Amino acid sequence: MDIYLVEALLNGLLLGGVLALLALGLNLIFGVIDVVWIAYAELVMCGMYVVYWLLALAALIAILSVAVLGLLVHQLIIAPILGSPAINQLLATGGLLFFLQSFATLLFGTDFRNIGLRLPILEFADMNVSFARLIAFGVAVLGAGALYGFLSKSFLGTAIRAIGQDREIVGLMGVDQRRIYLVTSAIGGALAGLAACLLVLQYDVHPFIGLSFGPITFMICVLGGLGNMLGGFVAAFIMSEIISVGGFYFSQEIGEVLAFVVFIALIFVRPQGIFGRS
Amino acid sequence: MLAVESLTKSFDGFRAVNRVSFELRKGEILGLIGPNGSGKSTIFNLIAGALRPTSGSIRLDGSEIGGMSADQVCHLGLARTFQIPRPFRKLSLLGNVALAAFFGQRQRVTRGEAERQAARALELAGLPSDPRATTGGLGAAGLKKLELARALATQPRILLADESLGGLDHTEMDQAAAVLERIRAELGITIIWVEHIMGVLMRVVDRVIVLDHGENIFEGAPTEVAQDPRVIEVYLGKGHK
Numbered sequence: 001m002d003i004y005l006v007e008a009l010l011n012g013l014l015l016g017g018v019l020a021l022l023a024l025g026l027n028l029i030f031g032v033i034d035v036v037w038i039a040y041a042e043l044v045m046c047g048m049y050v051v052y053w054l055l056a057l058a059a060l061i062a063i064l065s066v067a068v069l070g071l072l073v074h075q076l077i078i079a080p081i082l083g084s085p086a087i088n089q090l091l092a093t094g095g096l097l098f099f100l101q102s103f104a105t106l107l108f109g110t111d112f113r114n115i116g117l118r119l120p121i122l123e124f125a126d127m128n129v130s131f132a133r134l135i136a137f138g139v140a141v142l143g144a145g146a147l148y149g150f151l152s153k154s155f156l157g158t159a160i161r162a163i164g165q166d167r168e169i170v171g172l173m174g175v176d177q178r179r180i181y182l183v184t185s186a187i188g189g190a191l192a193g194l195a196a197c198l199l200v201l202q203y204d205v206h207p208f209i210g211l212s213f214g215p216i217t218f219m220i221c222v223l224g225g226l227g228n229m230l231g232g233f234v235a236a237f238i239m240s241e242i243i244s245v246g247g248f249y250f251s252q253e254i255g256e257v258l259a260f261v262v263f264i265a266l267i268f269v270r271p272q273g274i275f276g277r278s
Numbered sequence: 279m280l281a282v283e284s285l286t287k288s289f290d291g292f293r294a295v296n297r298v299s300f301e302l303r304k305g306e307i308l309g310l311i312g313p314n315g316s317g318k319s320t321i322f323n324l325i326a327g328a329l330r331p332t333s334g335s336i337r338l339d340g341s342e343i344g345g346m347s348a349d350q351v352c353h354l355g356l357a358r359t360f361q362i363p364r365p366f367r368k369l370s371l372l373g374n375v376a377l378a379a380f381f382g383q384r385q386r387v388t389r390g391e392a393e394r395q396a397a398r399a400l401e402l403a404g405l406p407s408d409p410r411a412t413t414g415g416l417g418a419a420g421l422k423k424l425e426l427a428r429a430l431a432t433q434p435r436i437l438l439a440d441e442s443l444g445g446l447d448h449t450e451m452d453q454a455a456a457v458l459e460r461i462r463a464e465l466g467i468t469i470i471w472v473e474h475i476m477g478v479l480m481r482v483v484d485r486v487i488v489l490d491h492g493e494n495i496f497e498g499a500p501t502e503v504a505q506d507p508r509v510i511e512v513y514l515g516k517g518h519k
Contacts, residue, residue, distance in 0.1 A: 155380040155389065162366050162377065168328055169364050171348030172357070174382035174432055 005248060007127040012244030013237065014133040017140035018198050020236035022213060023220040024144055024229055025191030031164045031227030032184045035078050035089045039097035041214030043069055043189060045104060047196025048205040052113050063193035070189020071182055079181070097210070104207035112204035119201060136198035143194050144233060147187070151229075160184055164227065216243075216256075219263050224273055231275030239263075279304045279468060280325070280356075280436060285334035285344075287320055294320045296492040297334070302436065307462060307469045309479045309500065312489035313512060318472045319361060320492075322438050326358040327351040338436075353384040357434035361441075361472075363421030365428075371411040374424060375399055375431045382432025396431050402464075403427035404457060419450045426457065430465075437461065440472045451478045458482065476503070476513075488512070 026040050037043075043066055050062040077092050119131040151157035163170045163180050171177055195213075203209065220239050224231030239259050246255030266274060280302040287295040295317040302308055310318050323329040325336055327348035336344040343351055365374050375396035380387065387395070397407035403423040405411075416424060422441070429437055439458060446454065455478045461467050473479045480486070480500040488496035488503065490512045496503060503509055 155377060155392070158369065158373065158377055159381060161368070165366060165368075166364055168348070169360070169366075171328070172326060172352060173378040173428065174349050174352035175377075176347070176349045 003126050005245070007129070008244045008248035009241065010127065010129060011133065012241035014129070014137040015244060016237035016240035017137035018195055019213075019216065019220055019240050020233045021140040021143055021191055021195045021198075022217040023224065023232035023236050024147060025188045025195070026217055026221050027224070027227055027229045027232045028147075028160075028184060028191070029188040030221070031229065032160055033074070033078065033082075033181050034086075034164075035082075036086075036093065036226075037073065037188070038090055038093045038214075038218075039073075039100055039210075040188075040192060041210035041212075041217060042097050042100040043073075043192040044196045044199065044213060045205070045207065045210040046100060047193040048200045048203075048209060049104065049108060050193075051197055051200045052115055052205050059197045062197050063190050066193030066196065067186045067190035070185040070187075070192065073189070074181055074185035078185070079178070097214075101207050101210065108207065110206060110208075112206045114204045115200055117201065130202070132201040136201060139194070139198055143191065147191070156183065216259070219260070222273060223263055223266060225275045226273065228273065228275050231273055235274065279339055281335075281337045282321075282325070283335045283337070285321065285324060285336060286332045287317075287324055287329060288332045293492050295324065298489070298492070298494045299334075300487055300494065300497060302468060302470060304468055305462070305466065306484040307458065307471060307482055309483035309486035310470055310472045310489065311474060311476060311479065311486060314474055315491075316474075316489040317492040318474070318489055319440060321489075322358055322440055322470075322472060325351070326356065326438060349381075352382050352432055352434075355433070355435035356438065357382070357429035357432045357436070358438035359422075359425035359429050359440050363418075363425045365413045365416075365421060365424050367413055369413075370409060371400060371405060371413055371424065372396055372407060372409045374413065375427045378428045379431040379433075392431075395433070396427075399427040399430040402430060402457070402461065404453070419446055419453075422446065422454065423457075430461065430467075434467060437467050437469045438472070439469060448478075455479070455482045 022040070022044065026037060029035060029037050046069060047062045047066040050065050051058040054061050073096065077096060078089065081089055081092055122129045122131055122134065151161055159170060159175045160180055160183065163175065163177060167177060216239060220235045221232050223239070224235035242259045242262055243255040246258040283299045284297045285295055285299070286293065286297055298321065310321070312318050320329065324331050324344065327346050327350065331344045335342055338354055338356065343354060369377070372393065376392045379395040380392040400407040403426040405420065405423050405427055413424065426439070441454060458469055458471060459482055462469055471479060471483060483500055485498065486500050486503050487494060488509050495508045495512065496506050
């Protein structure tokens with residue numbers, strides 16, 4: 001096989017790790033609280049700024065501050081409209097998306113900023129692989145694994161999964177639904193913060209960086225079956241491979257166009273997503 | 279210990295429960311019967327915090343609990359089972375019940391203690407406490423037992439048992455009745471038992487309340503209920519003498 005194709009496949013795999021992490025956070029929120037955070041990638045953008053400004057201790061602070069941001073999003077925006085129609089909730093988080101973009105522009109301007117940290121490119125077997133991508137992939141997979149462990153092994157995690165299935169019964173078992181929603185929102189925020197730490201190693205920060213990841217993350221979630229965390233995880237790698245390999249044969253843009261075409265085709269065949277139940 | 283007073287619940291003007299009053303005495307088994315749609319399950323939902331009363335009061339040991347959320351009511355020692363069993367299929371039997379033991383008590387317990395309590399509740403309800411047992415092979419009777427085990431795991435003082443689905447044969451109903459009697463005898467739990475047919479219930483309960491169209495039409499000993507003209511009318515139809 002062509003060594004450059006192998007390199008493209010490898011890069012696709014590495015890109016998939018971070019996309020999977022983003023899809024995981026969004027799916028968690030949707031699966032548990034039944035609300036779509038359309039501004040999710042903007043939380044990532046906020047996290048990237050935190051890393052940019054506070055490089056020392058940055059990762060930890062970025063994760064914590066986006067977790068708090070997630071908590072605030074739930075408490076201030078979602079909780080008051082939890083009972084209203086889905087479209088209103090979508091519009092409210094859509095409003096948040098524009099608010100965060102504009103607020104970031106106001107604070108930081110539209111300059112592209114990077115942390116000035118240039119990680120080396122690894123060369124092996126005639127392939128070039130970015131060290132930043134390798135780290136991002138490794139940490140993303142570890143993060144996803146940690147979340148999986150928490151959700152399947154701890155009582156709190158089990159309650160989080162259970163509440164998505166049956167709100168009423170979980171209440172009768174003494175689980176406080178509001179507390180679960182807050183914890184879930186904070187975890188969703190922390191995942192966005194973690195993704196921000198990984199992305200800032202590879203991309204410049206600017207107020208509209210969310211647009212580079214938001215649409216693809218939603219596509220991945222829908223493709224995997226909205227709310228289905230395993231489906232989203234797998235779909236992330238399918239999409240990232242299409243983008244990367246398409247980019248290798250044609251160009252980065254065509255790669256993304258191909259990803260959307262495949263998405264549209266698959267959604268025609270399976271509207272509930274590849275892993276969703278009808 | 280539980281006092282319900284002129285409890286009313288309207289859905290868009292329709293009164294599902296209309297000024298119902300009754301008192302639950304410590305240590306008794308109180309039967310709540312009535313035809314389908316008579317308001318039995320709505321009363322359970324109001325007491326357990328799934329619904330908010332339109333008016334009236336529900337007092338537990340003198341303090342108002344009407345309008346509290348389900349988890350708050352659960353932490354006060356009130357547990358209910360559902361008419362239609364709803365287990366979490368992805369969790370094991372023990373996992374289902376341990377979740378209730380862990381979150382259902384006001385005092386937090388450790389993981390090990392929650393699992394021990396869950397195993398005890400499963401045994402009491404007549405199910406295997408083996409951690410590998412799944413919900414997969416359970417039939418209607420088994421799922422009912424799981425509902426009961428889950429309610430018991432929250433260590434309640436009062437159990438609201440909704441058995442009104444039927445779906446059980448005579449032997450299974452006798453077993454269910456025996457389990458409720460055992461729960462009262464061994465754990466000292468006070469019970470309200472909802473059923474829409476009289477049968478087995480009458481042999482077990484101390485007192486019975488009959489509901490019709492959301493109203494309390496009879497309250498008294500199970501021996502008297504069959505002679506009450508209004509109850510006869512509701513159950514056997516007008517014109518029956």
